[in-house]
Amino acid sequence: MGTRKGxxxxxxxxxxxxxxxxxAVWKFASCDGCQLTLLDCEDELLSVAAEVxxxxxxxxxxxxxxxxxxxxxxxxxxxxxEDLERIQHVRRVSKHLVxxxxxxxAGGIQALRDFxxxxxxxxxxxxxxxxxxxxxxxxxxxxxxxxxxxxxGCPIDKRQLLEVISAFLAGRRPVVPAHSxxxxxxxxxxxxxxxxxxxxxxxxxxxxGCGALCPAFDRGCYGCFGxxxxxxxxxxxxxxxALGMSTPELVRVYRTFNATAEPFRQASESAENSREADxxx
Amino acid sequence: xxAFVLDSLEPLIAELRSRxxxxxxxxxxxxxxxxxEISSAADLPRGARDEQTxxxxxxxxxxxxxxxxxxxxxxxxxRFTQPPRQTLIRMRRxxxxxxxxxAPRLALLGIRPCDLAALAVQDRVFLxxxxxxxxxxxxxEALFLVTVNxxxxxxxxxxxxxxxxxxxxxxxxxxxxxxxxxxxFVVEAGSEKGVDVLGALSQxxxxxxxxxxxxxxxxxxxxxMGRQVDTEGIQQWLPQAxxxxxxxxxxxRCLSCTNCTMVCPTCFxxxxxxxxxxxxxxxxxxxxxxxxFTLDFSELNGSPVRGSGEGRYRQWLTHKFATWYDQxxxxxxxxxxxxxxWCPVGIxxxxxxxxxx
Numbered sequence: 001m002g003t004r005k006g007x008x009x010x011x012x013x014x015x016x017x018x019x020x021x022x023x024a025v026w027k028f029a030s031c032d033g034c035q036l037t038l039l040d041c042e043d044e045l046l047s048v049a050a051e052v053x054x055x056x057x058x059x060x061x062x063x064x065x066x067x068x069x070x071x072x073x074x075x076x077x078x079x080x081x082e083d084l085e086r087i088q089h090v091r092r093v094s095k096h097l098v099x100x101x102x103x104x105x106a107g108g109i110q111a112l113r114d115f116x117x118x119x120x121x122x123x124x125x126x127x128x129x130x131x132x133x134x135x136x137x138x139x140x141x142x143x144x145x146x147x148x149x150x151x152x153g154c155p156i157d158k159r160q161l162l163e164v165i166s167a168f169l170a171g172r173r174p175v176v177p178a179h180s181x182x183x184x185x186x187x188x189x190x191x192x193x194x195x196x197x198x199x200x201x202x203x204x205x206x207x208x209g210c211g212a213l214c215p216a217f218d219r220g221c222y223g224c225f226g227x228x229x230x231x232x233x234x235x236x237x238x239x240x241x242a243l244g245m246s247t248p249e250l251v252r253v254y255r256t257f258n259a260t261a262e263p264f265r266q267a268s269e270s271a272e273n274s275r276e277a278d279x280x281x
Numbered sequence: 282x283x284a285f286v287l288d289s290l291e292p293l294i295a296e297l298r299s300r301x302x303x304x305x306x307x308x309x310x311x312x313x314x315x316x317x318e319i320s321s322a323a324d325l326p327r328g329a330r331d332e333q334t335x336x337x338x339x340x341x342x343x344x345x346x347x348x349x350x351x352x353x354x355x356x357x358x359x360r361f362t363q364p365p366r367q368t369l370i371r372m373r374r375x376x377x378x379x380x381x382x383x384a385p386r387l388a389l390l391g392i393r394p395c396d397l398a399a400l401a402v403q404d405r406v407f408l409x410x411x412x413x414x415x416x417x418x419x420x421x422e423a424l425f426l427v428t429v430n431x432x433x434x435x436x437x438x439x440x441x442x443x444x445x446x447x448x449x450x451x452x453x454x455x456x457x458x459x460x461x462x463x464x465x466f467v468v469e470a471g472s473e474k475g476v477d478v479l480g481a482l483s484q485x486x487x488x489x490x491x492x493x494x495x496x497x498x499x500x501x502x503x504x505x506m507g508r509q510v511d512t513e514g515i516q517q518w519l520p521q522a523x524x525x526x527x528x529x530x531x532x533x534r535c536l537s538c539t540n541c542t543m544v545c546p547t548c549f550x551x552x553x554x555x556x557x558x559x560x561x562x563x564x565x566x567x568x569x570x571x572x573x574f575t576l577d578f579s580e581l582n583g584s585p586v587r588g589s590g591e592g593r594y595r596q597w598l599t600h601k602f603a604t605w606y607d608q609x610x611x612x613x614x615x616x617x618x619x620x621x622x623w624c625p626v627g628i629x630x631x632x633x634x635x636x637x638x
Contacts, residue, residue: 047560166557175554179575186543187365187570191313191355194625196338204538204625218311229576230537239626
């Protein structure tokens, strides 16, 4: 115990004298769930706090420290003209910029606006839509500024977040595989819910990271981590139809948190436009 | 080898447990036969039958006493001989500690003849070369194998084509054949360990009728293979099919999801993951299951050597059925049919091979 305490003191001294890496956490259009993952780290959060100075994190502290920052974690998508300017500022004050979560990496569920007319929505929702300044599309951070790493998920996985922070501190490449959920699903010992139960599942086209959480509870994958490295949604869709999914259902499974990630966008649009769509109608 | 008859598996399970083995056997859970630790014959799936077709598995329950009236389950012995994830070394400020996991004493009850053949393949891969894997050896030597000869092959089985079943001829400690009316098991020992365990049980010598009934079970099973593969000359012709248009056809259906390789009892590929801990300054090297269907698998200098789906499928199928002979002197396929059943879109290796030929 004594040693540990001593180490902590040494670290806090070093923090002021030797320039410990400074971390910032930023929020754009999002639900805060991914930032909360950092607070959810609990025990490990103390380790993070010992290795970095959490300089700017409004969700955790109302005392923002000035830039520049060594590592910025950015949550949320760009949906307003102000966001467009603010993300440029974040990029300027950040040595490394890592986007966290489906909003920041793919535009999030608010990117459903891309399939419609945002002015129409605003007119329906708001009494005075003239006060609303919003962009036509919800875009990922990487569509606006260069990004050093994208961490997927809705929300992100705590284990992967710690891995990314550790990797940046150690100057190494994060171990965040881009293969399918199926790899984790089988390692976990699940039987395939599609094969064994006929449950539609997006696991084969979705990137791993969650630990195959839903299939472990006999649910199909919802695609929270977005498209895997080589998705073949056309082939999967054929099977999902064989399992009884209708065209509206098929369109809908792809139009959630990663609706405008390109392979998922194509998957929902081709489902909508395919000849089978006519058959189902 | 002398054959005996057991009326119940309860004494066998109790004997194995008293010798310090955790007994792992088939149980019906979540609509699937899984290999899990059992404590009694009552845990076995009495009356369960499976239906297996490409991309589809269903389990149903019927009257009767039979406990092994189904084909291979998604779990082979691989999970126990080669765990999905294992820590190899830990480092702390330059001190390297090799992690030696305890090899659990496991009795695998009810693994199939194709699974025994798969263990022989794994033995060749992990122990037969110049650099045997000591961790595999520890786990392998801690196993006691009670195989059950297949009575009802699944719709995706083709062990007869691969010469691995449906009756086990070697590689087991005990081999059971389940018989009905009355419900009983013909049992044979295949090793010293098996003879020793069998000697501790009270059993009766099998009579001619028992032996004839057991032979009949295996004969009928052999006639009911769901699939077949013509292996004649496959080592030569398959690599020569490198430029066939069939590869792009199968790639259009393949998800590159890795399910076939994960359920395959002989697919042994792994990757290494190194990690650093924030809290205690340690670094760890972990070995985990990987698959030739991922892009990272063939990554060199930042991009994959096999970037196309057809390249990856061709690599897998050609290795499994042909170049495995060049590498290990045997086929990599044992005909268990798991890759067919557990492919989410039902790609059938036997059909692909027939089309490629």
